[in-house]
Amino acid sequence: MRSLRYGALCALTMLIPLSPVSAEEGVTKTEIVIGNVLPMTSSAALVGRAAHFGTVIAAAEANANGGVNGRKIIIKTEDDGYVPARTVQGLRKLMDEGLFGLIGTGAGAGTAAILPILEEEKIPTIVSFSPVKASIDPIKPTIFMIGASYQDLIFAQMKYIHDNDVPENPKYGIIRQDDDFGNQLEEGFNRAIEAYKPEAADPIRYKRGQKDFGAEILRTRSNGVNILVAGGVTTEIPAMLKEASKFKMDLRIATVPTSTLPPIMKLSAPSGYHYYSGDYISPMGSDGTAHFAEVAKASLTEEELGAVNRYSLTGYVAGKIMIEAIRRCGDEPTRACVVDKMTSGEPFDTTGITLPLTFAPDRHISATAVRVLEVDPTAGTVTPVTEFEQF
């Protein structure tokens, strides 16, 4: 009998209700909760953490000015470890704790995984960490996207090289990761090949997490490639450059925006290569990011500032837009109102990081113009070589 009573007590303990109920999810009289699900660990942590701190800076700036109509903005971030299934779990956790809107949506596959939930729950979302076309094509009522696709970023660089820096006997090649990210790069590569009809080698795929690219570079060399899309996510880019430098290969190199991050530039410097990158925001350290740098310094600790990079800018921009849309809704913000304000056509100021951004009911994407950048990792400089252009 004693064991039965004890068992019943245990069973009752398990049944304690855990979730609070409110009129509008994530909004209380004093707070509004905005969430991120980002890779805070794994090989993508360098960018995931930076994006998180970008949103923290946007919230801190709003809170320092009295909050949003008297309410404090709270940022909650869940780690998905760069695994789509965990992006789903992270989102469910945020929803459980009360989530008003979402900014960080994981990497490409993670974003794709949570799209059905975001649609079902009508959560205002700004996809900015890893722009995925499926987020806004076809248009989903509450989901918005900032930034050009990887296809456009690669195409812009290949067009620039074709028009301005083409070597003798040009032959194009790509080394890319064997996932959705790599597929997007290859689509951009193929678009350029179809547009300019140059000679091109077959794409080379590598497995996610690969560290050594000796075999891939040897194949690239034997194929006679001299214009290479180095399609690494982060540290894969300097690893490819290091291998290429061993053979003193004469290369024009196109990369993704992570190649402009200081740690990646530092790792790339010994190879001696200059390379191209593309971006839809102003580079760190430029005039366009001066305000951001000032606010970041006031909002973060020294250690946290060390984690800030280019991805903090996109996190900050997404945070600014979400917060401003909430502010425009007045004292009683609702998810429906925020979506209305987002699509009203009224521009959102991003303090110079991009031109003021707008969305419309039939256009849920903004900041798609791309600028080609030349990166000198030895000098640590990132120089725009074109103006912003639509591709």
Add this chain to the structure above:
Amino acid sequence: MRTRHFVETYQKHVALSDSPATWSWVAIFIIALLAFPFLASTYLLAMVTSVGIMVVGAIGLNILTGSTGLISLGQAGFLASGCYTTGLLITDYGWPPELALPAAGVVSALLSLLVGIPSLRLKGLYLAITTMAFSFIVTHFLLYAESITHGPYGVRIEDLNFLGLDLADQVQLYLFVLAVAILTALAALNILRTRVGRAFNAIRDHDIAARVMGISLTRYKLFAFAISSFMVGIAGGLMAFQFRFINVDIFNVLLSIEALAVIIVGGLGSVAGAILGSFFIILLPEATREVLDFLPDSISSALSIYIYEIRGLMTGLTIIIMLRIKPQGLVGLWRDVKRYWTHWPLSK
């Protein structure tokens, strides 16, 4: 107080348990699990649903590794084949989920025969490496056979009606997974008490002696592979129902190692061990998070940038301490606790 175990009838001999107290505990546990979704938060519900899926897979692995002694690092491959079979049959071929789920088990079981046959002469680490290679082949196939598997883009599952249940609804999915987990546990308990189960144990304890006694090693090892993989395949199918987006990224070798950790931490060769191990491994990171949330704000903010690494370290450390203190796993710990309370106040 019961001091000895006497069985007087055949019915009692074949019963899963002849102890009313055991059945009472099981009933209480099941009632609590049935009431759980109506009171718990959706996130906690999703976590316990994951535990249920892990239970199905872990019971399958336990039959192969715990009961038959065949170490497998190929669970990620079997899980992936089950998950993709269900997802692709529903999405691309329009199969109803009622058929796609059992098909996941069948496909995994058939694939296990492909691994099992060449592995018949292998034992221990050699078998582990062979099964791991199978896992690599499966993930490679899923990634590169884009025309069949959607490659890196993954598969999104829209329609999830299973015998009138809407599995997109968290509560209904939870109840469905619970039912499958209970059926799997009952099936495993029964298999392990039959001639087949005893043959598995004999092979595990001494395969040459088992052969001398007339046990066909070929037949029973393949049987163990097939039963185990069927259950793991079903677990994969349930994963497809839970996530509704499947992608090859999660089926890495770490998942196979985690599955082994579940049955080792829970207790090898025991169905209860697979259940306890699944709860422990899935809920431990959450428990770690809760513990860290209790830290004073000054310490929390100082650690904020490393908080995710600290969680991972604490999770690993807890498993090490757990196995150091109780190598028999959670089942051993449970038996000790039970013995202590049975003999209390005379327990030592």
